[in-house]
Amino acid sequence: MDPLAYAPEFVVLAAALLVFLADVLGVRRLEAFGGIATGASAVAFALVLADLGTPVLSGLSTLPAGVLDAPLGPGITSFTSLGLVFQAIFLLAAFFVSLASLSRPSAEAGSAVFFGLLLLATLGMLLVALSADLIFLLLAIELASISTYLMVGYSRKEARHLEAAMKFYIIGALSTALSFFGASLLFGAYGGTSFYGLGPAATPIGYPTLALVGYALLIAGLGFKVTAVPFHAWAVDVYDGAPTDVSAFLAGGTKKMGIFAFFLVFLAPLLILGHTPALGPRGFASALQLTLGIAAVLTMTVGNLLALLQKEMKRLLAYSSISQAGYMLIGVAVASGPAVAGATFQVLAHVFMKTGAFLVVAAVASLGVGPLIEDWRGLGPRRPYLSLSFALMLLSLAGVPLTIGFVSKFVLFSSAVQAKGPFVWLAVAGLLNSALSVFYYARILKTIYLDPPAPTDAPAAVPAPAAGIGWGRGAAILLITVGIVALGIYPGPVLSGIQAAASQFVFVGG
Amino acid sequence: MLPVLSILLATLLASTLLTFLSGRWARYVALAGSVVFLVEVLLLLASFTQWAGFGAGGVPQYNDPETYPWISISWLTVNYAVGIDGISLVLVLLTAFLLVATVVYSWREEKEPALWFGLVLLTCLGCYGVFVALDILLFFLFWEAVLIPMFFLIGYWGGPRRRYAALKFFVYTHVASIVMLVSLLAVAFYSGAASFDFTSLYGPARALGATTQVFLFLGLFFGFGVKFPIVPFHTWLPDAHVEAPTGGSVLLAGLLLKLGAYGLIRWAVELLPTGLGHLAPLLYAVAIASIVWGSVVALAQRDLKRLVAYSSINHMGIVLLAIAVGSSLGVTAAVLLMFAHGIVSALLFMVSGSVHHTFGTRDINAIGGITPRTPALSTLVMVGSLASLGLPALISFPAEFGALLAAWDRISYWVLLPLLILVVTAAFYMWLMQRMLFGPPKGIPANVHEPPSFELAAMSILAALIVLYGVVPSLLVQVIVNSPIQGWP
Numbered sequence A: 001m002d003p004l005a006y007a008p009e010f011v012v013l014a015a016a017l018l019v020f021l022a023d024v025l026g027v028r029r030l031e032a033f034g035g036i037a038t039g040a041s042a043v044a045f046a047l048v049l050a051d052l053g054t055p056v057l058s059g060l061s062t063l064p065a066g067v068l069d070a071p072l073g074p075g076i077t078s079f080t081s082l083g084l085v086f087q088a089i090f091l092l093a094a095f096f097v098s099l100a101s102l103s104r105p106s107a108e109a110g111s112a113v114f115f116g117l118l119l120l121a122t123l124g125m126l127l128v129a130l131s132a133d134l135i136f137l138l139l140a141i142e143l144a145s146i147s148t149y150l151m152v153g154y155s156r157k158e159a160r161h162l163e164a165a166m167k168f169y170i171i172g173a174l175s176t177a178l179s180f181f182g183a184s185l186l187f188g189a190y191g192g193t194s195f196y197g198l199g200p201a202a203t204p205i206g207y208p209t210l211a212l213v214g215y216a217l218l219i220a221g222l223g224f225k226v227t228a229v230p231f232h233a234w235a236v237d238v239y240d241g242a243p244t245d246v247s248a249f250l251a252g253g254t255k256k257m258g259i260f261a262f263f264l265v266f267l268a269p270l271l272i273l274g275h276t277p278a279l280g281p282r283g284f285a286s287a288l289q290l291t292l293g294i295a296a297v298l299t300m301t302v303g304n305l306l307a308l309l310q311k312e313m314k315r316l317l318a319y320s321s322i323s324q325a326g327y328m329l330i331g332v333a334v335a336s337g338p339a340v341a342g343a344t345f346q347v348l349a350h351v352f353m354k355t356g357a358f359l360v361v362a363a364v365a366s367l368g369v370g371p372l373i374e375d376w377r378g379l380g381p382r383r384p385y386l387s388l389s390f391a392l393m394l395l396s397l398a399g400v401p402l403t404i405g406f407v408s409k410f411v412l413f414s415s416a417v418q419a420k421g422p423f424v425w426l427a428v429a430g431l432l433n434s435a436l437s438v439f440y441y442a443r444i445l446k447t448i449y450l451d452p453p454a455p456t457d458a459p460a461a462v463p464a465p466a467a468g469i470g471w472g473r474g475a476a477i478l479l480i481t482v483g484i485v486a487l488g489i490y491p492g493p494v495l496s497g498i499q500a501a502a503s504q505f506v507f508v509g510g
Numbered sequence B: 001m002l003p004v005l006s007i008l009l010a011t012l013l014a015s016t017l018l019t020f021l022s023g024r025w026a027r028y029v030a031l032a033g034s035v036v037f038l039v040e041v042l043l044l045l046a047s048f049t050q051w052a053g054f055g056a057g058g059v060p061q062y063n064d065p066e067t068y069p070w071i072s073i074s075w076l077t078v079n080y081a082v083g084i085d086g087i088s089l090v091l092v093l094l095t096a097f098l099l100v101a102t103v104v105y106s107w108r109e110e111k112e113p114a115l116w117f118g119l120v121l122l123t124c125l126g127c128y129g130v131f132v133a134l135d136i137l138l139f140f141l142f143w144e145a146v147l148i149p150m151f152f153l154i155g156y157w158g159g160p161r162r163r164y165a166a167l168k169f170f171v172y173t174h175v176a177s178i179v180m181l182v183s184l185l186a187v188a189f190y191s192g193a194a195s196f197d198f199t200s201l202y203g204p205a206r207a208l209g210a211t212t213q214v215f216l217f218l219g220l221f222f223g224f225g226v227k228f229p230i231v232p233f234h235t236w237l238p239d240a241h242v243e244a245p246t247g248g249s250v251l252l253a254g255l256l257l258k259l260g261a262y263g264l265i266r267w268a269v270e271l272l273p274t275g276l277g278h279l280a281p282l283l284y285a286v287a288i289a290s291i292v293w294g295s296v297v298a299l300a301q302r303d304l305k306r307l308v309a310y311s312s313i314n315h316m317g318i319v320l321l322a323i324a325v326g327s328s329l330g331v332t333a334a335v336l337l338m339f340a341h342g343i344v345s346a347l348l349f350m351v352s353g354s355v356h357h358t359f360g361t362r363d364i365n366a367i368g369g370i371t372p373r374t375p376a377l378s379t380l381v382m383v384g385s386l387a388s389l390g391l392p393a394l395i396s397f398p399a400e401f402g403a404l405l406a407a408w409d410r411i412s413y414w415v416l417l418p419l420l421i422l423v424v425t426a427a428f429y430m431w432l433m434q435r436m437l438f439g440p441p442k443g444i445p446a447n448v449h450e451p452p453s454f455e456l457a458a459m460s461i462l463a464a465l466i467v468l469y470g471v472v473p474s475l476l477v478q479v480i481v482n483s484p485i486q487g488w489p
Helices: A003-024 A030-051 A055-060 A081-101 A111-128 A134-152 A159-190 A208-226 A233-241 A244-275 A285-308 A313-334 A337-366 A384-398 A404-418 A423-450 A471-489 A492-504 B004-021 B023-047 B086-105 B113-132 B136-157 B162-191 B198-206 B210-225 B236-243 B246-269 B273-299 B304-325 B328-359 B375-388 B396-438 B453-471 B474-480
Strands: B063-073 B076-084
Touching: A003 A030, A003 A111, A030 A055, A030 A081, A030 A111, A081 A111, A081 A244, A081 A337, A081 A471, A081 A492, A111 A134, A111 A244, A134 A159, A134 A244, A159 A208, A159 A233, A208 A244, A208 A285, A208 A313, A233 A244, A233 A313, A244 A285, A244 A313, A244 A337, A285 A313, A285 A423, A313 A337, A313 A404, A313 A423, A337 A384, A337 A404, A337 A471, A337 A492, A384 A404, A384 A423, A384 A471, A404 A423, A404 A471, A404 B076, A404 B162, A423 B136, A423 B162, A492 B063, B004 B023, B004 B063, B004 B076, B004 B113, B023 B086, B023 B113, B063 B136, B076 B086, B076 B113, B076 B136, B086 B113, B086 B246, B086 B328, B086 B453, B086 B474, B113 B136, B113 B246, B136 B162, B136 B246, B162 B198, B162 B210, B162 B236, B162 B246, B210 B246, B210 B273, B236 B246, B236 B304, B246 B273, B246 B304, B246 B328, B273 B304, B273 B396, B304 B328, B304 B375, B304 B396, B328 B375, B328 B396, B328 B453, B328 B474, B375 B396, B375 B453, B396 B453, B453 B474
Parallel strands: none
Antiparallel strands: B063 B076
């Protein structure tokens, strides 16, 4: 394979090494590291879009002809349109977070570690999207995960950051163990670990139970990564305890690689093996589909119910992030071309909404506002632009029209109704959950816009409007807000691209 | 051909944005925008001589149609599709009248005027969109677009319990919207229609089996019913009305309640006639329950605004009764009554607002004999009350008469129940007038004077419309029948 085909990955890797090198050479300015990370993710983003055949950028494409969406072979990597779409989504998250982090204090200790690890985690995520082999996939997930464990604790000063990092690491190790154990069982059942051998070229096996246990363990292992209930408890503590910019990256970025991993691992047994006569009428696909459907409903319901009870902004966003993962799992459970497209668009929407929301929380915290939701009272009139951005993000999370979150839910739930039969219930569950989620989003809006600021702590809680949030953070929030509205009003081309990528995806088309 | 409907939409959109940006000049911009919109609607009305009729396969066509592709992926086709017929045109006319009246009435709004007028325009924009949209997604989008400005109108400018009322309003109507959306999606996917466009749904949806139609109709009935509001999902309405500012109440009662009824006619009755046929008894029962409950509870109210709110439930019950009949006469009467109730309830909410400003209370028992001191205001109270109780030659009479006549065809003697309730309604309005307007003077502050001229102007416009359309209801009826109901029994 032409090494140039991996140009985006090389750009990100080179940038990561450059950041660490600069740190060793004595560069101490955050802007330098941040500039490298922002620039590298922007360049890699453009390269990925070029590979996807975006008209304006097509001259930049480094992908040899005939490689994209080629039939799956026994190799360890493959280039799929859907994988490239996910790469673009990951790079977008990395871009927003590094752009916003440019506004951190210039002399902050450990900033090289932060940006270097951000790039390494991004590299891991990019490799996840190229995986064609279960072991390669799990290793790529490890690269991203280990980088993020360190990112959570990079400041090394605050105890709660270190506690969150420790918790994240221990749970992550457990999840890795489960995944690899599942992979080894699948190896035993099928005699191989490439998705080619687990899907199109699967040999009829004599141990369907073994394979089923293997897949169940993978649901658990990958379930930790996407915060599926009941493997979700860590997420709240980690998102809450981590520095807020890192939370933005975890919720908006790394969690999404789990969704793509779900596609890679489970679309084959649901769509391809399910049609293998040797495994019975639907093989074990029905059992897997039921499990995934229940996991989706549980995840969104538990996430939303617990979000209702939260008093702290970051914990509320963490629970809402869990519920959003439940919506995405609908796409895995339904396992049709439209559902995969819907889930992918939901992932894209979530990058805008959740990364944006955490970045606003970081911005508001930098203005000296406390962590509780009620500390945000009366913010609306005092910080009109910041509040408007946050309001749009929350409305988008709630699925209110003219925002990207509405379009994504509309497409996703439509795809479940389109699949008819029992899947309509997934759409109903999703819609009821959206209604439930409106309670807590509306409550935040009410706090920000309608509640008067508390008289006693007013001067301390909300400083004079002169205090700035930094141009990097401001630019990131502005871009995200524009994206939420623009893609909400006219999703056409992006949605068509994602639909085309999903319908060509190896397991869907195969 | 001129994209007329989009021009109207653009007018409202531009006025909304300009109003938000124009600071203390907001009221002038809002007035100019709403007057331009009214003139455009009147021109549209003047040019609307003949409805486009049925196309191939009996699919209804619409005047001034526009269709642009919006989302187009293999299994999901969504268009920006708009068009009008007589039913939607009458409701667009109602929107334009109420927009002008609301802007004039709240001329001196002091609290964040730019925001206030902008949100008023935005609410009307959403209502206009609902009435002209011919695509599921576009329809739903405008439907939801009404919610957010109304949430703020109640929650920011409302009375003491405004935050509770705003939240309750938002949650009730949003849950209903979701059920409505999933039902509409199911209509599209179960019928296998090519796109979400009303005209391409029409044939496949009507061909669906009876069981499917019944389930889908139930979903749509719940979704639209909460906005009506039907008993027992009406409890958000009195709270929202009592706490809402006068302008908010006017839009809420005058326009928002009409959205549910319009949606039921267009998206449920027209698409799922078999479903309606099987569920008609349920609809009659709910309608009569709303009629009885609304007026009996209204009788017990002392707060003028609460009384008007409950009488809205009563009137919308009659609308539901007429829609459930599903005949040409029934739907004509229903749309006429929607228009009538829009104007009359707007006037009544305005007079309760003015009574409140003038006398410092809305308690019917606390004030009395106000006519000698404020003759203009009490004349308007009288016009509103008489119209609401259905006095002949005022606008509600032909509508209620038509509705009950249509219902007679289907439920025969059961019509006596709503008819007797009309007597109760008449009684409580008479009693109201007797106590407030003509009794011995009480509770009148010493320095009382008539409401400001802009309030009187807004109310007089509505009173004039009540008389105009009451004397010549054919002005509206001939427009309403210019619609697909021509083909109905």
